[in-house]
Amino acid sequence: MRLIMLDTETTGLSPQKGDRMVEIGAIEVVNRKVLSGADHVFHRYINPERNIPAEVVRIHGIDHDKVKDEPPFREIAQQFLDFIDGATLVIHNASFDLGFIMHELQINGFGNIGHVPVIDTLAFARQKHPHQRNNLDALCDRYHIERGHRTLHGALLDSELLAEVYLAMTGGRQFSLGMDISSQPASSFVQLPEPSRARSEQQETAALMRRDPLPIPPEEMAAHIAMMTRIAEESNGQHIWREPQPA
Numbered sequence: 001m002r003l004i005m006l007d008t009e010t011t012g013l014s015p016q017k018g019d020r021m022v023e024i025g026a027i028e029v030v031n032r033k034v035l036s037g038a039d040h041v042f043h044r045y046i047n048p049e050r051n052i053p054a055e056v057v058r059i060h061g062i063d064h065d066k067v068k069d070e071p072p073f074r075e076i077a078q079q080f081l082d083f084i085d086g087a088t089l090v091i092h093n094a095s096f097d098l099g100f101i102m103h104e105l106q107i108n109g110f111g112n113i114g115h116v117p118v119i120d121t122l123a124f125a126r127q128k129h130p131h132q133r134n135n136l137d138a139l140c141d142r143y144h145i146e147r148g149h150r151t152l153h154g155a156l157l158d159s160e161l162l163a164e165v166y167l168a169m170t171g172g173r174q175f176s177l178g179m180d181i182s183s184q185p186a187s188s189f190v191q192l193p194e195p196s197r198a199r200s201e202q203q204e205t206a207a208l209m210r211r212d213p214l215p216i217p218p219e220e221m222a223a224h225i226a227m228m229t230r231i232a233e234e235s236n237g238q239h240i241w242r243e244p245q246p247a
Helices: 055-062 071-084 095-109 123-127 134-143 155-169 195-210 218-234
Strands: 002-010 021-030 041-043 088-091 117-120
Touching: 002 055, 002 071, 002 095, 021 071, 021 095, 021 155, 041 071, 041 155, 071 095, 088 095, 088 155, 095 117, 117 123, 123 155, 123 218, 195 218
Parallel strands: 002 088, 088 117
Antiparallel strands: 002 021, 021 041
């Protein structure tokens, strides 16, 4: 089985609120062997085309200066799609990373990856180790995986650690001991709005806004003015649609 260990770093928590990726890292694992070399590793820093909050920089160390000359995601998207083609993605907390990736693909006009099989190691760890901490650091400690070189979060480094954690949780590196976790399609982790529906709603709203105002018959206008005058008199002029008048 060809697996891709994947991780991202971002400007925040919500792509729908304008947050974007600043780094993506992925490593290929075939027959329970972690592969190295340019053909088996995908790593890119990404210009998010927006501000990176200071509190987020403290987590992953990626600031504006580090990515200002890097390409935006749309310029590397096809390379990423080619790299993961035919593989199963392994992600720790899949809904988070997939949410960013699938959102970026959608808004930039690339194909949907909802069909791609995905293994969520966080969900598996919670089943295997209930009522315990199951973040990547905790799992490294539990399975005696060296992480002393991890002072900041980083997509490529976290992908490397994830590979070790995944293999440890599923029986080790020996192929004969493999207990690979069942996968689910990416669409089961992330539900994106239909672009066609959103465009249809926008067009309908725009048409309504352009519509000429409906004509008001003179008798209805007279009745309206009479009612407003009555309310003004009974409220001693304290009404919100015109300046208060002296009683």
